Amino acid sequence: MNPFDIPLQALLGQLLIGLVNGSFYAMLSLGLAVIFGLLGIINFAHGALYMMGAFGAWILMDKFGIGYWYAIVIVPIAIGVLGIVIERLFLKHLYKLDPLYGLLLTFGLALIAEGIFRDRYGVSGQSYNVPESLQGATDLGFMILPNYRAWVVLASLGTCLGTWFVIERTRLGATLRAATENPHMVQAFGINVPIMVTLTYGAGAALAALAGVLAAPVIQVTPLMGSNIIIVVFAVVVIGGMGSILGSVLTGLALGLIEGLTRVVYPEASNIVVFVIMAIVLVLRPAGLFGKEA
Amino acid sequence: MRLTTYVYIALAALAVLAPLIGLYPVFVMKLLCFAIFACAFNLLLGYTGLLSFGHAAYFGAAAYTTGYLVKTLHWTPEVAILGGMALAAFSGLIVGAMAIRRQGIYFAMITLALAQMLYFVCLQLKLTGGEDGLQGVPRGNLFGMLSLSNDTTMYYFVLALFVTVFLLIRRIVHSPFGQILKAIRENEPRAVSLGYDVERYKLLAFVLSTTLAGLAGSLKTLVFGFATLSDVHWSMSGEVILMTLLGGVGTFFGPVLGAGIVVALQDNLADKVGSWVSVIIGAIFVVCVMAFRRGLVGEAQAFFGRKKKTA
Numbered sequence: 001m002n003p004f005d006i007p008l009q010a011l012l013g014q015l016l017i018g019l020v021n022g023s024f025y026a027m028l029s030l031g032l033a034v035i036f037g038l039l040g041i042i043n044f045a046h047g048a049l050y051m052m053g054a055f056g057a058w059i060l061m062d063k064f065g066i067g068y069w070y071a072i073v074i075v076p077i078a079i080g081v082l083g084i085v086i087e088r089l090f091l092k093h094l095y096k097l098d099p100l101y102g103l104l105l106t107f108g109l110a111l112i113a114e115g116i117f118r119d120r121y122g123v124s125g126q127s128y129n130v131p132e133s134l135q136g137a138t139d140l141g142f143m144i145l146p147n148y149r150a151w152v153v154l155a156s157l158g159t160c161l162g163t164w165f166v167i168e169r170t171r172l173g174a175t176l177r178a179a180t181e182n183p184h185m186v187q188a189f190g191i192n193v194p195i196m197v198t199l200t201y202g203a204g205a206a207l208a209a210l211a212g213v214l215a216a217p218v219i220q221v222t223p224l225m226g227s228n229i230i231i232v233v234f235a236v237v238v239i240g241g242m243g244s245i246l247g248s249v250l251t252g253l254a255l256g257l258i259e260g261l262t263r264v265v266y267p268e269a270s271n272i273v274v275f276v277i278m279a280i281v282l283v284l285r286p287a288g289l290f291g292k293e294a
Numbered sequence: 295m296r297l298t299t300y301v302y303i304a305l306a307a308l309a310v311l312a313p314l315i316g317l318y319p320v321f322v323m324k325l326l327c328f329a330i331f332a333c334a335f336n337l338l339l340g341y342t343g344l345l346s347f348g349h350a351a352y353f354g355a356a357a358y359t360t361g362y363l364v365k366t367l368h369w370t371p372e373v374a375i376l377g378g379m380a381l382a383a384f385s386g387l388i389v390g391a392m393a394i395r396r397q398g399i400y401f402a403m404i405t406l407a408l409a410q411m412l413y414f415v416c417l418q419l420k421l422t423g424g425e426d427g428l429q430g431v432p433r434g435n436l437f438g439m440l441s442l443s444n445d446t447t448m449y450y451f452v453l454a455l456f457v458t459v460f461l462l463i464r465r466i467v468h469s470p471f472g473q474i475l476k477a478i479r480e481n482e483p484r485a486v487s488l489g490y491d492v493e494r495y496k497l498l499a500f501v502l503s504t505t506l507a508g509l510a511g512s513l514k515t516l517v518f519g520f521a522t523l524s525d526v527h528w529s530m531s532g533e534v535i536l537m538t539l540l541g542g543v544g545t546f547f548g549p550v551l552g553a554g555i556v557v558a559l560q561d562n563l564a565d566k567v568g569s570w571v572s573v574i575i576g577a578i579f580v581v582c583v584m585a586f587r588r589g590l591v592g593e594a595q596a597f598f599g600r601k602k603k604t605a
Contacts, residue, residue, distance in 0.1 A: 036399075042399045042402070042403065090580065090584060093584065094583070097587075099398060099399050100345045100398075100399065100402065101583050101587065103345070103347075103399060103402055104535065104539065104579060104582075104583050105579065105580060105583040105584070107532060107535075107576075107579060108575075108576040108577070108578070108579025108580040108582075108583065109576065109580065110576070111532070111572050111573070111575055111576030111579065112572075112573050112576035112577060112580070113576075114572060114576075115569050115570060115571070115572030115573035115574075115575075115576060116569075116573055118569040118572065119568060119569035119570060119573070227528070231406055231407055231410045231528065232407075232410075234403040234406060234407050235403070235407040237403065238396070238400060238403050238404055238407065268418055271414040271417075271418075272411045272414045272415065274407075275407050275408060275410065275411035276411070278404070278407055278408075279392055279408065282392045282393075282395055282396070282404065283392065283395075286395035286396060287396075
C-alpha cells in the first residue's frame with residue numbers, strides 16, 4: 001500500500017489507539033522501574049496485576065453493579081494491598097539473593113493469577129462499557145476524538161507526572177531515592193526502610209491496577225492480557241533503560257505511537273515492531289536510550 | 295560418590311529396558327526430549343549463570359525447521375535434525391550477540407522479548423502453518439534405511455542421543471572451557487581481570503545451549519509428528535526454567551529429574567484439572583524459590599554431603 005493513500009482519519013485514529021497503548025506502556029514501565037529501583041526485583045507479576053485491575057473493575061460492575069468512578073478508586077487500593085501482602089509474604093525474603101530469583105518468583109505468581117482467572121472466566125474476552133459521562137466523541141475539525149480515549153491518555157499522563165513529582169520533588173521522594181542508593185545509610189538516619197520498600201511495592205501494584213481499570217473499557221478483558229503486555233513492557237524498559245522516570249514515560253508513549261503507525265502502514269509487523277526497535281537500540285546504544293549503566 | 299554411580303547404573307538399566315517392561319515409549323521419549331532441553335538450558339543457567347527467558351525460541355525454531363524439512367522437502371530425519379540444530383545455533387548466535395550486551399536481569403528480558411518476536415513471526419508465516427502449526431510430520435527412515443515409525447526403534451534413537459548430550463555436557467563442564475564458564479558465573483569482573491574474553495565465552499556457551507535446545511525441539515517434532523505455536527510460546531521457556539530449577543540448577547542430573555517430574559505432572563493432570571496446571575506450575579515455582587533453591591538434586595547432595603562430614 002502506498003503510505004500517501006491512507007486516509008488522514010484512519011491514520012489519526014490508529015495514532016490515537018497507539019497513544020492509548022503507549023500510555024499503558026508508560027504507566028507499567030514506570031511502575032516496573034520504581035520497583036526495580038528500590039527492591040532490585042523485576043516484577044514479572046506486573047502484567048498479572050494489570051490484568052487483575054481490569055478484571056477487578058469488570059467484577060465490581062458485573063457482580064455488584066459498582067460503577068467505573070468507584071472502581072477506579074477501589075480496585076487500585078485493593079490490588080495495592082495485595083501487593084503489600086505479596087511483598088511481606090514472599091519478596092521480603094529474596095532481597096539478599098541474586099535478582100534472578102525475584103524474577104522467577106514473580107513469574108510463578110503471575111502464572112498462578114493467570115491460571116485462576118482462566119479457570120473462572122475462560123480465555124474469551126469480557127467487555128466493559130465506557131462510563132456514561134465519558135461516552136460520545138468530540139469533533140476536533142480534523143478528527144473525531146472519542147472522549148474516553150482522550151481521558152485515558154490524560155489520566156495516565158497525569159498519573160505519570162504525579163509519580164515523577166513525588167519522586168523527584170518531594171521530601172518523601174528524596175528519601176526514596178536515597179534509599180535506592182544506600183539503604184543502610186538511610187536506615188541509620190532513623191527511617192524505616194523495610195516499610196518504605198513494602199509501600200513502594202504496594203504503590204507499584206496499585207499503579208498497574210489503575211492502568212488495568214483505565215484499559216478495561218478500551219480492550220477485551222481477558223486473563224491473558226497481562227502476559228501479553230508485560231513482554232512488550234520489558235522491551236520498552238530495555239529500550240528506555242530504567243534510570244530515568246521521564247525517560248521511561250517518553251519511551252512508552254513513543255513506542256505506542258510507532259506501533260499505531262505500523263498498524264496503518266504495514267499491519268503484519270505491528271506485533272513485532274517494538275522488539276525490532278529493541279534489537280536496533282541494543283546494537284547502537286546497548287545501555288538504552290536513557291540508561292545510566294549497561 | 296558411590297551412591298551416585300549406583301543410581302546412574304540403575305537408571306541406565308531402566309532406560310534400556312523401558313520398552314520391554316511396558317513403559318509407554320512415547321511418554322519416555324517425551325521425557326527424554328525435555329530432559330535434553332533442560333540439560334541444554336542448565337549449561338547456560340547452571341554453569342554460566344545466564345538466565346535465558348526465551349529458550350522456547352530455539353526449541354521451537356528447530357521443531358518447525360525439522361518438521362518442514364521432513365514433511366515438505368522429504369529430507370531424511372538425521373539431516374533434518376542437523377538442519378534444525380543449525381537454525382537454532384544461528385538464531386542463538388544473533389540473539390546471544392545482542393543479549394550479552396546487557397547484564398543480569400536485562401539479559402533475561404531481552405531473550406524473552408526476542409523470543410516473543412519469533413513467536414509472532416511463526417504465527418504469521420505461511421511456512422509454519424500459522425495457528426495450526428505443522429501437522430502429520432512423518433518420522434522417515436534413519437540414514438534412509440532404518441524406519442523410525444516403530445516406537446521401539448525411535449525410542450532407542452532418542453535414548454542414544456540423550457545419552458550423548460548428557461555425556462557431552464559433562465565433558466564440556468569438566469573441560470578448561472567449562473571451568474572458565476564457572477569462573478564467569480562466580481565472579482565476572484575477576485574473569486575479565488584474568489584476561490579472559492568473557493563476552494566470547496558467554497556467547498559460545500549461549501550458542502552451545504541453543505544448539506542442544508534445538509536438538510530437543512527437532513526430536514520432539516519427530517516423536518509426535520507435529521510442531522505448533524506452543525513450542526515457541528513463552529510458557530515453554532517458563533517450563534524449561536522450572537524443570538531446571540526444580541531438579542537443581544548446576545547439577546548434572548537435576549534437569550533430567552525436573553523434566554521427568556514436570557512431564558509426568560502435565561501428562562497426568564492436564565485432563566483432570568484444566569487451567570489449574572498453570573496454577574500448580576506457578577506454585578511449584580514459588581515453593582522452589584522460597585524453600586529449596588538448590589532443587590531436589592542439589593538439596594539431596596547437600597544433605598548427603600553433610601552426613602558424610604559428620605560421620
